Amino acid sequence: QVQLVESGGGVVQPGGSLRLSCVASGFNFYNFGMHWVRQAPGKGLEWVAFLQHDANDKAYAGSVKGRFTISRDNSDSTLFLEMNSLRGDDTAVYFCAKEQKGNNDGSGSHFAWDSWGQGALVSVSS
Amino acid sequence: QSALTQPASVSGSPGESITISCSGTSSDIGAFNYVSWYQQHPGKAPQLIIFDVSNRPSGISNRFSGSKSGTTASLTISGLQPEDESDYYCTSFVHNPPRRVFGGGTKLTVL
Numbered sequence: 001q002v003q004l005v006e007s008g009g010g011v012v013q014p015g016g017s018l019r020l021s022c023v024a025s026g027f028n029f030y031n032f033g034m035h036w037v038r039q040a041p042g043k044g045l046e047w048v049a050f051l052q053h054d055a056n057d058k059a060y061a062g063s064v065k066g067r068f069t070i071s072r073d074n075s076d077s078t079l080f081l082e083m084n085s086l087r088g089d090d091t092a093v094y095f096c097a098k099e100q101k102g103n104n105d106g107s108g109s110h111f112a113w114d115s116w117g118q119g120a121l122v123s124v125s126s
Numbered sequence: 127q128s129a130l131t132q133p134a135s136v137s138g139s140p141g142e143s144i145t146i147s148c149s150g151t152s153s154d155i156g157a158f159n160y161v162s163w164y165q166q167h168p169g170k171a172p173q174l175i176i177f178d179v180s181n182r183p184s185g186i187s188n189r190f191s192g193s194k195s196g197t198t199a200s201l202t203i204s205g206l207q208p209e210d211e212s213d214y215y216c217t218s219f220v221h222n223p224p225r226r227v228f229g230g231g232t233k234l235t236v237l
Contacts, residue, residue: 020216022132035226037172045164045172047226059224100183111160111179111219111226119171 002026002115004096009120016086022079022096029077030054031102033110036070036081038092039119048094049081053103057084064090086124093119129154130216137235143204146232148216149197154227156197160219163192163201165212166231168209172215176201203234211236 007022022034036048049070050059058070069082079096098115101108108114131149138144148161155161159179174183176192178210179199189204199218203210216229 044231045166045217045228047217047228048224050224061225072129099172099179108183109160109162109177109181110175111158112162113164113172114174114177116173123169 004117006117006120020081024077030074033099130229132229148199154218161199
């Protein structure tokens with residue numbers, strides 16, 4: 001079955017950096033667009049970033065653009081989120097999420113996420 | 127402030143039907159049929175329950191249904207069950223620049 005496992009979360013000081021990883025299994029990772037979504041403690045969901053299946057297209061939320069970088073290694077079925085210049089309002093659980101429809105699939109949607117990881121907690125505090 | 131507007135809370139009794147609204151603009155919900163809905167229980171990852179406005183993934187109960195009128199999408203849950211008590215989020219695609227936006231979430235209480 002599809003599994004997404006995030007790692008790399010932790011406590012970091014304001015201005016610091018952190019790199020999250022999301023290891024995928026149970027599907028052809030190289031065929032699917034992937035996203036990061038975060039949730040601050042007690043708050044709602046916030047979309048963070050998108051990376052196309054072949055890494056040729058990417059997009060970021062305005063709140064992280066220029067500070068965060070999304071990337072992937074299709075040979076290792078791993079998605080990354082490099083986070084720099086971290087701020088207190090970046091404190092959140094970060095989920096990786098898989099698009100429902102793959103590159104050559106006929107069903108589902110590129111605009112929905114049908115599998116999510118368990119999340120990685122990032123805490124930015126001095 | 128979230129890009130899409132949802133009621134903070136709704137409630138209903140077992141067996142009843144409830145509807146959660148998700149209000150957007152002509153740049154998101156009004157422009158595309160790319161609204162999806164997620165259920166999230168406390169401490170858990172979200173689960174997809176509706177995609178592309180009104181489609182249910184396999185395994186999702188037909189008690190869940192979605193619709194859209196103009197710039198407002200809606201999620202209806204019929205025959206409420208205690209396990210439906212959860213947080214619900216809508217999301218939509220926005221084109222320029224391309225991104226996704228969420229509603230603030232709605233807490234459903236089953237009385």
